[in-house]
Amino acid sequence: MTKPDQPVIIHEDNHVIVAVKPPGFLSQADGGPAPDMLTWLKAVIKEKYEKPGAVYLGLVHRLDQPVSGLMVFARTSKSASRLSSQIRERRFEKGYLAVVHGHPVPATGEICVRLLKDASTNRVRVDPAGLESSLIYEVIAYHEQTDSSLISISLGTGRGHQIRVSLAHRGWPIVYDQRYGLTEDRGLGDIALFANRLGFFHPTRKDWCLFTQPMPTRHPFDRFRPFDV
Numbered sequence: 001m002t003k004p005d006q007p008v009i010i011h012e013d014n015h016v017i018v019a020v021k022p023p024g025f026l027s028q029a030d031g032g033p034a035p036d037m038l039t040w041l042k043a044v045i046k047e048k049y050e051k052p053g054a055v056y057l058g059l060v061h062r063l064d065q066p067v068s069g070l071m072v073f074a075r076t077s078k079s080a081s082r083l084s085s086q087i088r089e090r091r092f093e094k095g096y097l098a099v100v101h102g103h104p105v106p107a108t109g110e111i112c113v114r115l116l117k118d119a120s121t122n123r124v125r126v127d128p129a130g131l132e133s134s135l136i137y138e139v140i141a142y143h144e145q146t147d148s149s150l151i152s153i154s155l156g157t158g159r160g161h162q163i164r165v166s167l168a169h170r171g172w173p174i175v176y177d178q179r180y181g182l183t184e185d186r187g188l189g190d191i192a193l194f195a196n197r198l199g200f201f202h203p204t205r206k207d208w209c210l211f212t213q214p215m216p217t218r219h220p221f222d223r224f225r226p227f228d229v
Contacts, residue, residue, distance in 0.1 A: 007040055010070075011211065015079040015204050017041060017057070018072045018211050023190035027062040027071065034065065041073060060084050061092075064161065066178065069096070069195025070211055079203035086200055087158065093210070095197030096153040096163060097140075099220045100172040101182060103149055107139040111166045115159050123179065124161040126169045133159040135166055143223050148175060150215075150224040163193060175220050192220050 005022035012018075019041060021027070026036035042055040057073050058080030074080035086092040116130030117123070134156035141150045149172070153163055164180045167173060173181040175192040199210040215221050 007037060009041075009044070010213075011209075013075075015075050015202070016072055016083075016209075017045075017075060018070060018198065020213060021063055021068055021071050021195075023066050023068045026065050028059050037071060038073070045075075058083075061087060061094075061158070062160075063195060064164075064191075066191040067193045067195065068190070068216065069193075070198040070213055071195070072198060072200060072211075074203070076203075082203040083200060090156070091201065093197060093199030094155050094158070094195060096155075097194045097196050097215055097221070098151050098153060098163065098167070099175045099192035099224070100149050100151060100167055101175060102147060102172045103142050104137065104139050104151060104170070104172050108137065110134060110136050110156075111170060113166055113169060115162060115165060117160060124159070124165045126165065131157075131159060133157045133162045133166065135163060137167075141224050141226075146220070146223065148220065148223070150221070164191075189219060194221070 007022060007025065008020045010018050010020060019037065021037050026034050028038045029036045038057055038059055042057050045051065045055045057075060058077065060072065060074055060080055060083040063069060063071060072083065074083055112134045113126045114128055114130035115124050115133050116127035136154045138152050139149050140152055164174055164177055168180040176185050176189040177191045178186055194216050196213045199208065202209050
């Protein structure tokens, strides 16, 4: 197994840390051998500031293990509480880029479905008994040779596996999605889903903070380089 890339910290102050999670990292340790963002960042803080005791770092949102991109962590319990409130009140902005199979029509739209999670398998499916979820997508470019599209996604809700299940349900599975994607994609690469935008009100200054990252250069994003966003 290839060793995952290391996270990159792009912003740090006394209240928050914003970092880019590589594919393969967990958001939080699950007792297994996989590296995780929370443990990695705590170690960085402990070494950088020579902290003698335990380091506090609050996890306020997650990315699935194969998904890469921007995450914010709280450095104080007060910051964690205020950021969590923003998420509940839908004042927290999360945007993504994805490469999907097919050519979504219409080119822009909203997907509203109800999602139900099976805790025993950690799989999510569209089900009338599930929780309401919504996202807005926009096609940025279509690659005819591979019948794939680069799309941007904005979340209305933050359900687990929401993007992956919603797009697959519409017939546009994400390229290299090992769980909800095409069988022929299995084991070929990291899922083509990247959290490229993250916005929130700073927990103490109250000003709007917006962080963005360029599209990854790895395959299959590389086929859309002329359309970098």
